[in-house]
Amino acid sequence: MDGTSNHNSNSNPAHIILIPFMAQGHMIPMVDMASLLASSGAIVTFITTPVNAARIRPIIDRIENSHHPVRFVQLPFPSADAGLPAGCENIDLISSPDLFKSFMEALSLFGEQVKLYLTTRNPTAVPADCIIFDNMNFWVGAVAESLGIPHITFYGPSCFYILCAHLLKKHQVLKSIDDDYELFKVPEFPEPVEVMKAHVKRWVDRQGWEKLSEEFYNTEKSACGVVMNTFEELEMLGLDKFRKEIGKKVWPIGPVSLANKDLDSKAMRGKASSIDTGLLLSWLDSKAPNSVLFVSFGSLSCNSISQLVQIGQGLEYASSSQLSFLWVVKEADNSEEVENWLSEFEERTKGRGMVIRGWAPQVMILDHVAVGGFMTHCGWNSTMEAIAAGVVMATWPRFADQFVNERLVVDVLRIGVAVGAKVPIFFVDKMSEEALVKGEEVRKVVEKVMTGGEKGEERRKRAKALGEKARKAMEEGGSSIENLKRIIQSAEGENKHLE
CATH class of the missing domain: 3.40.50.2000 (Glycogen Phosphorylase B;)
Structure with a gap:
């Protein structure tokens, strides 16, 4: 669906590509984000696969009926090429632990489909101003950079967790801890809490995943900024510390679930x-x-x-x-x-x-x-x-x-x-x-x-x-709504580069 939002007077609105990770808990907040961005003045293209689109079909129908400028694009997922069963397009369809790595590797092949779409098959004929991608989609950095498109990381977890993971990696803390269940404090963490090694290991740091891990961290570093499903008033200390740590814009835009205001939209959220x-x-x-x-x-x-x-x-x-x-x-x-x-x-x-x-x-x-x-x-x-x-x-x-x-x-x-x-x-x-x-x-x-x-x-x-x-953050003039507007303004910037 083409067109421009009723809320946007700009004749040349920002075109933002959204690429969620293929898991229900990752898809849902990004669908909400699509609605929020479109109602705030952007044109949005939401890229997914046939199986995942079928799961959220009621939501797609609702958004399309709202006449917001959101296009849902379905691209084939290379399940067979990665040794996955046909139709295995979401991680909740993975039947054994052995297939998880195959699924993650299939994402790189999917990236080729996305690149092809963005270069030769994009029917909107509107160049992408930026890509917002789930951080689990480690392949996006290479694709976006090859096309010269600025890209923004969407972190599904809390800032509390992301900052914790960042500081643990920065200080190489886990290498010196042998007991998985020993409590320890995270260096430089702004909150006085203790965690355990067993609870903070990241999936990407496991043995045998070195290549994927390198791509994952390279994409994190190359991103122009960060979007989070949280709000300033909830995680103020963590957000301030995280901004200083990464030296990039960090935009909390949540709780994105509050994009669903009426009973019907709440009832069909997810599937x-x-x-x-x-x-x-x-x-x-x-x-x-x-x-x-x-x-x-x-x-x-x-x-x-x-x-x-x-x-x-x-x-x-x-x-x-x-x-x-x-x-x-x-x-x-x-x-x-x-x-x-x-x-x-x-x-x-x-x-x-x-x-x-x-x-x-x-x-x-x-x-x-x-x-x-x-x-x-x-x-x-x-x-x-x-x-x-x-x-x-x-x-x-x-x-x-x-x-x-x-x-x-x-x-x-x-x-x-x-x-x-x-x-x-x-x-x-x-x-x-x-x-x-x-x-x-x-x-x-x-x-x-x-x-x-x-x-x-x-x-x-x-x-x-x-x-x-939380509700005030998502009202007009609230911190999260203002951050949404800043993302769009940055994408609309003079040289189409994020500030």
């Missing part, structure tokens, strides 16, 4: 819901304010049947009969054993609990007045959605940035309670027994988050206050 939203809202409407715990662990993390049983016990035996729960169990899709246990569990907790099998409209749920707590894997999208909704969290990280995000939520912002998970579980790995969290621990955390006495009330007040700041 189509697995439950009728009318039925879901009716159930939530029947519950008292702050009485429902929402339990969801993101699009990638999976629980073993043993862990599901322990979670179920914790939810079932939480002491207050006034507490209800809404639990997303995507594992039911692939296991008869899980489905059989789940059916019995639902019968025992009828009226008090609801189970969603598959994808849930998370933003819509968190925004409901009945929801008073969120048990989460601490993926940054989920964390930001909870912050935007002013909801306290029970934190249960699994891998990547999630353990560091937990430290931000629990130790710095003080709006969460840790379940106590310690052992990382990569999304393609089976959950080990040592990673199991017992039902009694789950029960204790549920009660602390949902009631928790005076400390619980203080947590809830802090969460509500942060929610207010």
Whole structure:
């Protein structure tokens, strides 16, 4: 779809290319970013693949019907050339750990498709002024530089995590630590928190990934600036330190989930819901304010049947009969054993609990007045959605940035309670027994988050206050909206170079 935004009086608006990483948690914030940039005056081209476009088809339709100048381009993904099964175009479709590296290598081949599109097949005939790319797309730097297009990194995780990773690499800290579970402080970090080696290792630094690692860091260095799904008021100290460290523009533009203002857009964010939203809202409407715990662990993390049983016990035996729960169990899709246990569990907790099998409209749920707590894997999208909704969290990280995000939520912002998970579980790995969290621990955390006495009330007040700041950041004149405008102004600059 061509055209210009109604909000833009510039006859020559900036044309910004968005290239998300092919994972649901990375696609979602970039779709929101496309809407935000287009409504702020840019022309946007969003590049993805057929399988990923099909997943977000309702969102594509909604954006196209809004007449914002966003073009969705589908380019073929070279699954077969990289030794992947046909249609393996998203990391949640990777069936074994061995295929993860093959998938990452396939991204370089996809980069050739993107370069071809930008040079010979771009139907807009509008030159690209800049590319905003997910930092996992390590190949973008070489493509953008070969075409002379400025490129900006989009970091999906928190600034808290990105700064932590930057400082650890700068000081080579991990080389001197042998114990994966030894607590240590990060040099120069502006917050007094401690982390563990097992929780801060980056996927790109593993053995055998040296070539990909070099490309990854080269692309980070060559980027003109950084965009983040956070806001100035949330991570002020970290953002200030990170800007000084990298010497580049850093634009926080979040929470991007707040781009979805009406009920329909909240309900379809990500992909189509697995439950009728009318039925879901009716159930939530029947519950008292702050009485429902929402339990969801993101699009990638999976629980073993043993862990599901322990979670179920914790939810079932939480002491207050006034507490209800809404639990997303995507594992039911692939296991008869899980489905059989789940059916019995639902019968025992009828009226008090609801189970969603598959994808849930998370933003819509968190925004409901009945929801008073969120048990989460601490993926940054989920964390930001909870912050935007002013909801306290029970934190249960699994891998990547999630353990560091937990430290931000629990130790710095003080709006969460840790379940106590310690052992990382990569999304393609089976959950080990040592990673199991017992039902009694789950029960204790549920009660602390949902009631928790005076400390619980203080947590809830802090969460509500942060929610207010998040909403103000995304209003006209707010810090995030102003940063969006600065990105576009930079792309529209006299020499089309970012300032």
